[in-house]
Amino acid sequence: MKVSIGHPDAMPPGLRRLSYGIFCWLNRHIIVLRGVGALVRLWPFVGRWLGVAARASAVKKVLTRPRSFSNTSHQPNLVSGDYLIGMDPGPTYDADRALVDARLACLDVEVDANCEARSRLAKLRQTGGKAPFDLIDDYLMWIVFRAIQRVFGDAAEKVAVGAEGDLHDQSLQRQYLLEIRYVAGQLIAGSSSTLGIQRRAEVCAASLRARMEGVSHDIRKAWDVSAPSAVIERNAVGLAWISHPVTVQSGALVVQELLSRPKVYRVLRSKAAKLGEPGVWEDDGFRKCVRDHVLELMRFRPIFPLLARDVPRDTEFETGGRSNAQCRAGGKVTILSIAALFDPRAVPDSSRFCPQRNWGDEERLRYLMFGYGDRQCPAMNHAVEIMTSALIGLLILPELRLARDDGKPIMYDGPLMSRMRLRFA
Ligand code: HEM
Numbered sequence: 001m002k003v004s005i006g007h008p009d010a011m012p013p014g015l016r017r018l019s020y021g022i023f024c025w026l027n028r029h030i031i032v033l034r035g036v037g038a039l040v041r042l043w044p045f046v047g048r049w050l051g052v053a054a055r056a057s058a059v060k061k062v063l064t065r066p067r068s069f070s071n072t073s074h075q076p077n078l079v080s081g082d083y084l085i086g087m088d089p090g091p092t093y094d095a096d097r098a099l100v101d102a103r104l105a106c107l108d109v110e111v112d113a114n115c116e117a118r119s120r121l122a123k124l125r126q127t128g129g130k131a132p133f134d135l136i137d138d139y140l141m142w143i144v145f146r147a148i149q150r151v152f153g154d155a156a157e158k159v160a161v162g163a164e165g166d167l168h169d170q171s172l173q174r175q176y177l178l179e180i181r182y183v184a185g186q187l188i189a190g191s192s193s194t195l196g197i198q199r200r201a202e203v204c205a206a207s208l209r210a211r212m213e214g215v216s217h218d219i220r221k222a223w224d225v226s227a228p229s230a231v232i233e234r235n236a237v238g239l240a241w242i243s244h245p246v247t248v249q250s251g252a253l254v255v256q257e258l259l260s261r262p263k264v265y266r267v268l269r270s271k272a273a274k275l276g277e278p279g280v281w282e283d284d285g286f287r288k289c290v291r292d293h294v295l296e297l298m299r300f301r302p303i304f305p306l307l308a309r310d311v312p313r314d315t316e317f318e319t320g321g322r323s324n325a326q327c328r329a330g331g332k333v334t335i336l337s338i339a340a341l342f343d344p345r346a347v348p349d350s351s352r353f354c355p356q357r358n359w360g361d362e363e364r365l366r367y368l369m370f371g372y373g374d375r376q377c378p379a380m381n382h383a384v385e386i387m388t389s390a391l392i393g394l395l396i397l398p399e400l401r402l403a404r405d406d407g408k409p410i411m412y413d414g415p416l417m418s419r420m421r422l423r424f425a
Pocket of ligand 1: 071084085086097100242243244246247250251303369370371372374376377378380382383384
């Protein structure tokens with residue numbers, strides 16, 4: 001969801017590497033982006049020059065004018081082919097959106113995520129916490145996988161191992177999860193990523209398309225739709241990469257933020273300890289409390305701190321300052337969601353970590369990490385529930401901390417976190 005930086009293909013490789021490096025660094029050091037956002041919010045004329053919406057009022061207005069500020073900005077980064085997120089409203093968009101909504105209605109993410117979290121916890125406890133574990137590879141990746149895989153109905157297992165694979169082969173499932181991670185990574189890193197990274201995404205995208213082609217008959221049966229194969233495959237490919245990797249990454253960012261707030265972590269753990277098991281899984285009040293924390297932790301570390309939009313025709317947007325920002329046809333605008341999420345005009349006591357904040361009329365803004373308006377993420381409630389289940393599981397484990405004994409506990413692959421080693425304190 002990256003802003004285009006001119007014509008990166010015309011850049012010398014060194015400059016490209018540098019711009020990619022800066023982008024990845026900013027993603028990891030979100031506080032810097034927050035600072036930049038605060039300045040643009042304070043001086044809307046800067047946003048006017050640069051075409052950046054930063055105040056909550058400006059961001060909401062831009063995101064609710066999809067015909068003037070178009071999602072086609074995502075298209076160059078959809079390495080596995082066209083999909084809903086990059087389409088303008090129209091019959092294809094409506095049909096694909098109806099399909100996603102129908103598939104999401106078949107999920108019971110709370111039950112499935114709780115179930116997988118409990119089975120992963122049992123495995124972690126078996127080791128007695130002696131060895132560090134990887135939050136992504138040993139925990140989150142599988143919880144999200146189980147909670148979402150039913151979007152493919154009875155074809156879910158075949159999708160994960162391919163037409164010829166053994167349904168229970170975990171290494172094939174892992175291969176699939178890596179494949180979709182790199183395809184999704186391209187959406188985040190965009191055209192500034194190095195040629196090597198782009199090539200890897202393209203190879204994974206080709207393999208994802210071939211995988212879906214191989215099982216499209218099974219998917220058609222499972223979805224019970226009579227659409228042409230191209231439609232089934234487009235939606236299957238899109239649903240695969242858009243759902244899993246982003247939720248896993250967001251979950252990891254939530255945990256990273258929580259561990260950086262030892263007091264908050266301690267209070268949540270002591271609440272979990274009082275309830276014990278199975279209470280933590282059954283108590284609605286506790287679940288709501290953890291859910292509120294997930295949203296607030298996401299506010300401080302959103303996976304999409306900014307979004308971009310294409311401008312199909314001359315227009316302007318209200319910056320919140322005295323003059324509007326002029327936008328020329330063929331250009332782009334940037335939406336600094338991270339700035340809007342901390343706008344004190346809309347969010348009371350915005351810089352304070354406050355999961356129980358009363359958002360009043362701005363309740364919808366609370367979910368800005370998932371976009372806003374008609375193009376907001378259709379799966380946001382599902383994603384929040386999955387992360388809530390994953391976090392509840394971690395809260396009943398002994399205290400966790402980053403495992404620094406085996407190199408860096410957190411490793412990145414471009415803008416994405418590829419590992420987070422944790423150990424029991
Ligand atoms: C924590 C996890 C997730 C986050 C942070 C997230 C975030 C987002 C954001 C910010 C957008 C809007 C992009 C824009 O306006 O340009 C979006 C759109 C979308 N998301 Fe999610 N998402 C998550 C999980 C999921 C899951 C699990 C699915 C599963 C189906 C999903 C499916 C979609 C789809 C289909 C769209 C496009 C909607 C449209 O354009 O009409 N997302 N997501």
